[in-house]
Every structure is written in structure tokens, then in C-alpha cells.
Amino acid sequence: MDTRPSAPRRAPLPRLAVVGQGRLGGALTRALRDAGASVSGPHGRGFDGTGADVVLLCVPDEAIAAAAAAVAPGPLVGHCSGATTLEPLAPHEALSLHPLMTVPGPDAELRGAPCAIAGSTARARDLAGAIAATLGMDAFAVADDDRAAYHAAASVAANYLQAVEALAERLAASAGVPREALAPLARVALERWQADGPAALTGPVARGDAATVARQREAVAERLPAADLALFDALTAATERVAADRGAVLTGASA
Structure with a gap:
């Protein structure tokens, strides 16, 4: 029973x-x-x-x-x-x-x-x-007072993510790389962000590799319109802020 x-x-x-x-x-x-x-x-x-x-x-x-x-x-x-x-x-x-x-x-x-x-x-x-x-x-x-902020967060997470991936797609296409090749990278990055937040950040900005970021910027400036370069610069600056948060998270975790 x-x-x-x-x-x-x-x-x-x-x-x-x-x-x-x-x-x-x-x-x-x-x-x-x-x-x-x-x-x-x-x-x-x-x-x-x-x-x-x-x-x-x-x-x-x-x-x-x-x-x-x-x-x-x-x-x-x-x-x-x-x-x-x-x-x-x-x-x-x-x-x-x-x-x-x-x-x-x-x-x-x-x-x-x-x-x-x-x-x-x-x-x-x-x-x-x-x-x-x-x-x-x-x-x-x-709450009602938080609705606009909540919905903005949803728009950034879904709609603005599409804009970022579209930039990546245009850059990849200029090198003869198909969009599909980027999907596994993007998928894993999103899953790691879900699990770990800023601690999941990798790449040249997270490593402080300014030389590589500069070469990337030159490629964007040469191959894509000025609007895309402005977006790349804004995303680089935003990623630097995430990297600073990542450093704080990692330092706190090791303290």
C-alpha cells in the first residue's frame, strides 16, 4: 500500500x-x-x-x-x-x-x-x-510601477539580442562564415549566463586583451557601415562593464 x-x-x-x-x-x-x-x-x-x-x-x-x-x-x-x-x-x-x-x-x-x-x-x-x-x-x-522596467528587460533579452546576433552575422558573412556556425557559441554563452551571470563572460575584453579588441574594431570599420561600428563600440564599452562585474564576482568567490 x-x-x-x-x-x-x-x-x-x-x-x-x-x-x-x-x-x-x-x-x-x-x-x-x-x-x-x-x-x-x-x-x-x-x-x-x-x-x-x-x-x-x-x-x-x-x-x-x-x-x-x-x-x-x-x-x-x-x-x-x-x-x-x-x-x-x-x-x-x-x-x-x-x-x-x-x-x-x-x-x-x-x-x-x-x-x-x-x-x-x-x-x-x-x-x-x-x-x-x-x-x-x-x-x-x-507591481504596476515596475511594468515598464520589466518589459524593457524582456525586450533587451529577446529583441535586442537579435540585433546583436545580426551584427555578428554580418561580420561573419564578410569572412565567408555562415550564420549557423555562430549558433552553438551563442547558445552556450546564453546557457552559461543563465547559470553564472557575469562570471560566465569570456573573450578578449574579459582577458583585458586590448590589442585583439583593436584589431576587431579595425575589421568592423573596414567592412561594415558606420552604424555597425557605433554598435560595436557601444557593446565593447558595455562588455567592459560586465568584465568589471565579473572581476568583482570572481574576487568575492575566492575571498
């Missing part, structure tokens, strides 16, 4: 409705349904919340206020925006649920993704956390 204690049973979610027929609306509806939640949708904009206890808006940021205004009083109303505060959802009791991931389509796997939550009341915040837990996401709270 198995005498191990069973995992605590989670209370079922209230009736949910999803508004927004784009990628996130489809993915969220499917994932909630697969998790056994009672969910309708995805509905089009203008849905009034009939039959739902919670309405989740998966619409563009500029459409949140109008979509919230269309919901009749009664249900809690939430949005799935990273940058937007809870203010456009007033006067509803409000929550937000932002999966910190790229959602390419309705079959996107949400389980395991980080998720920023917020609520205008303790009940709303707890409910946002319960929805995230049902979906298998790892929730963390972000």
Missing part, C-alpha cells in the same frame, strides 16, 4: 473566457482547456463577459481599455500585456497574466514558462497565480 502523502488538490478555477483571436488568445484557450479548466473562446473584441467569472483579454495594448469597457460589471477582468498596468481595466476588479515567452501560434507550450502576474486586490492576485499554476507556469509578481 502506498503511504506517501498525496499532493494537495488545487481548487478548480472559476469559469474563464478569453478575448482575442490572435496567437496568444488561441494558445491560452487551448492550454486552459487541456488543463481541465472551464473556458470559452477565444471570443472577438466586444465580448461582454456573459457566462464567465473571469475574462482574460489577449488583445493589443492599445485595445485593452476598450475591450475591458465592453465587459459588463461582475466578472474579474485581466489582460496579458507585459508593459501595461492595471489602470486600463478599471473599474473592474483586475488582474494581469503575462507569459514571459514568445508565442508563435496556438500550439505554443506554456508549461514551464515564467509568468508575470499582478492584481488590484489580493483575491485577483491569488487568482492570477492560480491560473498560472494550472497552466504549469512559474509565476512572479510585478
Whole structure:
């Protein structure tokens, strides 16, 4: 006989409705349904919340206020925006649920993704956390005053990383090296950063090899436009700051 204690049973979610027929609306509806939640949708904009206890808006940021205004009083109303505060959802009791991931389509796997939550009341915040837990996401709270900084961090981590890799791709192409050859290097660097932060930094800046950095800069200046050289210079300066942090981390670790 198995005498191990069973995992605590989670209370079922209230009736949910999803508004927004784009990628996130489809993915969220499917994932909630697969998790056994009672969910309708995805509905089009203008849905009034009939039959739902919670309405989740998966619409563009500029459409949140109008979509919230269309919901009749009664249900809690939430949005799935990273940058937007809870203010456009007033006067509803409000929550937000932002999966910190790229959602390419309705079959996107949400389980395991980080998720920023917020609520205008303790009940709303707890409910946002319960929805995230049902979906298998790892929730963390972000206050309204921190939304812009949080979303900027996400943009740097995902979108700006693409700009950096595009610079690397252009330089590699000038030497006859395909983009695919850079991918394993970038992947390992990202994994090491995740594990170790600034201590993971390697390369000529981390070693203090100014001569190599100077030769690199000459190559960029010769082969790419001035805008790329400016980006290289800015990234070099930023990497020097990371290297200084790395030195502090390593010194602290050996103290």
C-alpha cells in the first residue's frame, strides 16, 4: 500500500473566457482547456463577459481599455500585456497574466514558462497565480510601477539580442562564415549566463586583451557601415562593464 502523502488538490478555477483571436488568445484557450479548466473562446473584441467569472483579454495594448469597457460589471477582468498596468481595466476588479515567452501560434507550450502576474486586490492576485499554476507556469509578481522596467528587460533579452546576433552575422558573412556556425557559441554563452551571470563572460575584453579588441574594431570599420561600428563600440564599452562585474564576482568567490 502506498503511504506517501498525496499532493494537495488545487481548487478548480472559476469559469474563464478569453478575448482575442490572435496567437496568444488561441494558445491560452487551448492550454486552459487541456488543463481541465472551464473556458470559452477565444471570443472577438466586444465580448461582454456573459457566462464567465473571469475574462482574460489577449488583445493589443492599445485595445485593452476598450475591450475591458465592453465587459459588463461582475466578472474579474485581466489582460496579458507585459508593459501595461492595471489602470486600463478599471473599474473592474483586475488582474494581469503575462507569459514571459514568445508565442508563435496556438500550439505554443506554456508549461514551464515564467509568468508575470499582478492584481488590484489580493483575491485577483491569488487568482492570477492560480491560473498560472494550472497552466504549469512559474509565476512572479510585478507591481504596476515596475511594468515598464520589466518589459524593457524582456525586450533587451529577446529583441535586442537579435540585433546583436545580426551584427555578428554580418561580420561573419564578410569572412565567408555562415550564420549557423555562430549558433552553438551563442547558445552556450546564453546557457552559461543563465547559470553564472557575469562570471560566465569570456573573450578578449574579459582577458583585458586590448590589442585583439583593436584589431576587431579595425575589421568592423573596414567592412561594415558606420552604424555597425557605433554598435560595436557601444557593446565593447558595455562588455567592459560586465568584465568589471565579473572581476568583482570572481574576487568575492575566492575571498
